[in-house]
Amino acid sequence: MFKVLVSDPISDLGIQKLVDADDVVVEKKIGLSEEELIQIIPEYDGLLVRSQTTVTDKILAAGERLKVVGRAGVGVDNINLEAATQRGIIVINAPDGNTITTCEHAFAMMMALARHIPQAYAKTVSGVWDRKSFLGVELHHKTLGVLGMGRIGSEVAKRAKAFGMEVLGFDPFLTEERAEKMGITLASVDDIVRNADFITVHTPLTPETRGIISTDQFAVMKKGMRIINCARGGVIDENALVEAVNQGIVAGAAFDVFEHEPPQPDHPFLNNPKIIVTPHLGASTVEAQENVAIDVSEQVLHILRDEPFKNAVNIPPVAPSVMSKLQPYFVLGEKLGTVAAQITNAAIQEIVVNYAGDLSEVDTQPLTRHILKGVLSRHFGSDVNIVNSMHLAKARQVNIVVSKSATTKGFTNLISVALKLENGEESIVGGTLLAGYGERIVQINKFTVDLEPTGHLIYISHHDKPGIIGKVGTLLGNNDVNIAAMQVGRKTVGGEAIMVLSVDKEVPKKVLEELVQLPEVNTAQEIALLSK
Ligand SMILES: NC(=O)c1ccc[n+]([C@@H]2O[C@H](COP(=O)([O-])OP(=O)(O)OC[C@H]3O[C@@H](n4cnc5c(N)ncnc54)[C@H](O)[C@@H]3O)[C@@H](O)[C@H]2O)c1
Ligand SMILES: O=C(O)[C@H](O)COP(=O)(O)O
Numbered sequence: 394m395f396k397v398l399v400s401d402p403i404s405d406l407g408i409q410k411l412v413d414a415d416d417v418v419v420e421k422k423i424g425l426s427e428e429e430l431i432q433i434i435p436e437y438d439g440l441l442v443r444s445q446t447t448v449t450d451k452i453l454a455a456g457e458r459l460k461v462v463g464r465a466g467v468g469v470d471n472i473n474l475e476a477a478t479q480r481g482i483i484v485i486n487a488p489d490g491n492t493i494t495t496c497e498h499a500f501a502m503m504m505a506l507a508r509h510i511p512q513a514y515a516k517t518v519s520g521v522w523d524r525k526s527f528l529g530v531e532l533h534h535k536t537l538g539v540l541g542m543g544r545i546g547s548e549v550a551k552r553a554k555a556f557g558m559e560v561l562g563f564d565p566f567l568t569e570e571r572a573e574k575m576g577i578t579l580a581s582v583d584d585i586v587r588n589a590d591f592i593t594v595h596t597p598l599t600p601e602t603r604g605i606i607s608t609d610q611f612a613v614m615k616k617g618m619r620i621i622n623c624a625r626g627g628v629i630d631e632n633a634l635v636e637a638v639n640q641g642i643v644a645g646a647a648f649d650v651f652e653h654e655p656p657q658p659d660h661p662f663l664n665n666p667k668i669i670v671t672p673h674l675g676a677s678t679v680e681a682q683e684n685v686a687i688d689v690s691e692q693v694l695h696i697l698r699d700e701p702f703k704n705a706v707n708i709p710p711v712a713p714s715v716m717s718k719l720q721p722y723f724v725l726g727e728k729l730g731t732v733a734a735q736i737t738n739a740a741i742q743e744i745v746v747n748y749a750g751d752l753s754e755v756d757t758q759p760l761t762r763h764i765l766k767g768v769l770s771r772h773f774g775s776d777v778n779i780v781n782s783m784h785l786a787k788a789r790q791v792n793i794v795v796s797k798s799a800t801t802k803g804f805t806n807l808i809s810v811a812l813k814l815e816n817g818e819e820s821i822v823g824g825t826l827l828a829g830y831g832e833r834i835v836q837i838n839k840f841t842v843d844l845e846p847t848g849h850l851i852y853i854s855h856h857d858k859p860g861i862i863g864k865v866g867t868l869l870g871n872n873d874v875n876i877a878a879m880q881v882g883r884k885t886v887g888g889e890a891i892m893v894l895s896v897d898k899e900v901p902k903k904v905l906e907e908l909v910q911l912p913e914v915n916t917a918q919e920i921a922l923l924s925k
Pocket of ligand 2: 674675
C-alpha cells in the first residue's frame with residue numbers, strides 16, 4: 394500500500410482518483426512546520442504540495458520511502474530540485490492547468506490598475522462618494538509589453554489584442570514568425586521598457602530574470618506607465634519599483650507575488666495607494682485547482698505504480714513519439730546494465746553505451762538512464778533510479794560515453810554496454826529486442842550467445858575441456874538445481890570459455906563455491922535480473 398501526504402490545500406475533487414485508488418492511502422495534513430514534516434515524512438511514498446510547503450533537503454533526506462513530490466501548479470521554486478535529483482526523488486508539476494486562471498488574473502489586475510478599482514471600492518464602502526480622484530485610462534490603443542511569452546504570457550497577449558492594444562513581446566524562444574502569427578511585435582527588453590504603457594511579466598524567477606526590471610529600466614520608462622507582476626516575486630525589483638512609483642515614473646503597479654511570502658506588515662507595497670496587491674491568487678480558481686490536482690494525481694499514481702509518466706521537472710522532457718520508440722527497450726537496457734556489472738568484480742571507470750540500428754536515430758538519453766540504473770543497481774540497490782542514475786555515476790567520477798553506430802551485426806537493433814574497468818579489462822554485454830521473440834542477450838564479453846534474460850542465471854567462466862558441461866550439470870543436479878537452458882561460448886578449442894545457465898530457482902552460495910572448486914572453472918556467479 395502506498396501512502397501519499399497532502400501538505401497544502403489541494404482540491405478534494407481533483408485528488409479523488411488518488412483517494413479512490415485501492416493501493417493508495419491519502420492523508421491531508423496542512424500547515425506543518427519543517428520539523429513536523431521531517432518527523433512524519435518517513436512513512437510516505439508521495440508528497441503533494443502547492444507553493445506554501447517549502448520542500449527542503451532535510452525533508453527529502455528524511456523521506457526514506459519518498460518516490461515522488463507532486464506540485465499541484467507550475468512553479469517548483471519551493472522544492473529543492475537538486476536535492477531531490479541526488480536522492481532519486483521524482484518531482485512533477487502540472488504545467489497547463491494554471492495558464493488561463495493566471496492570465497485572467499493578470500488581466501484583471503491590469504484593468505483594476507487602469508480604473509483604480511480597489512482604491513475606488515475602498516473609498517466608496519467607507520462612505521465617501523469621490524468621483525474626482527479616480528480618473529482612469531483606457532487599454533484601447535495602448536502598448537502592452539509582455540516579458541515571457543510562454544503559456545501565460547501568450548494568453549495575455551491574445552486577450553490584449555482583443556482589447557485593441559498593441560503588444561510587444563520578448564522571450565528568448567519567441568521567433569519573428571510566431572510573433573507575426575500572433576499579431577504582436579517581437580521586441581527587446583529595452584524596446585519594451587522604453588515604449589510600453591503597461592508591462593506584465595510572465596517568466597520564471599531565474600538568475601537571469603531576477604530584477605529584469607530594476608532601477609536602470611525604470612529610469613527610461615514612459616512617465617505614467619503601469620506594471621504588473623503575476624509571475625514570481627523578484628522578477629521586478631521591489632525597492633526599485635517603490636522608488637519609481639515615488640518618482641512618478643510608475644502611475645500604478647499590481648503585484649500578486651512577493652519576494653518573501655507572505656510579506657511583512659511593514660512591506661512598502663502595503664501602504665502605497667498606487668500599488669495594488671493580491672495574496673498570490675493567480676491560480677486560485679475552482680477550475681484551475683481541480684485541473685492541476687487531477688493532472689498531478691494521475692502522474693503520482695503512475696510513478697508509484699512504476700508506470701510511464703510525464704511532467705517530471707528533474708528529468709529532461711521527451712517527446713511522446715520518441716518515448717514510444719524507446720519504451721520497449723527500457724527493461725532490456727536495465728538488464729544489460731545489471732548483467733554487465735555482475736560479471737565483474739573490478740571497479741568501473743567508464744560506461745560506454747553503443748546504440749545501433751533502429752536506436753541510432755532517436756534521442757536515447759532516457760534509455761541511457763535505465764542502462765545506468767541497471768549498472769549501478771549492483772552497488773546502490775533501490776537507491777538508484779532513472780532520476781539519479783546519471784548524477785550518481787558522475788558523482789563517482791564514472792565517465793559516461795554514448796555512441797551510435799550503423800553496424801548491427803545482422804540485428805535490427807543492438808545495444809552494447811561496455812564497462813571499462815580499473816584493472817584495464819572490459820565487461821561487455823550486448824542485447825537486442827527480436828520482433829515476436831522479445832529480449833535476447835547476444836554477446837557477453839568476447840563471446841556470442843543467444844540468451845533470454847529471465848529467471849535465475851549462473852555465469853561461469855572456465856577452460857574449454859571435454860566433460861565440463863557434464864560435471865557442472867551433475868553438480869547442480871546433486872544440489873537439486875534444475876537447468877532450464879544452457880549457453881556455451883568459446884573462441885578456440887581448449888581455450889577460454891563461458892557457460893550461462895538458466896535455472897529454476899535461486900542457487901545457494903555453497904553450490905557456487907562448489908562450482909569454483911571444479912578444476913576447469915575460474916568463476917561462478919549468480920546473476921540477479923530485474924523482476925520484470
Ligand atoms: N501568480 C500565480 O499564482 C501563478 C500561477 C501560475 C504561474 N505563475 C508563474 O508564472 C510564470 C510563467 O508561467 P508559464 O506557465 O507561462 O511558464 P512558461 O514556462 O510557459 O513560460 C515562461 C516563459 O518565460 C520565458 N523566459 C525565461 N527566461 C526569460 C528571460 N530572461 N526573458 C524573457 N523570457 C524568459 C521562457 O522562455 C518561457 O517561454 C512562472 O514563474 C510561474 O511560476 C504564477
Ligand atoms: O506556480 C504556480 O502554479 C502558481 O504560483 C500558483 O501557486 P499556488 O498553487 O501556491 O497557488
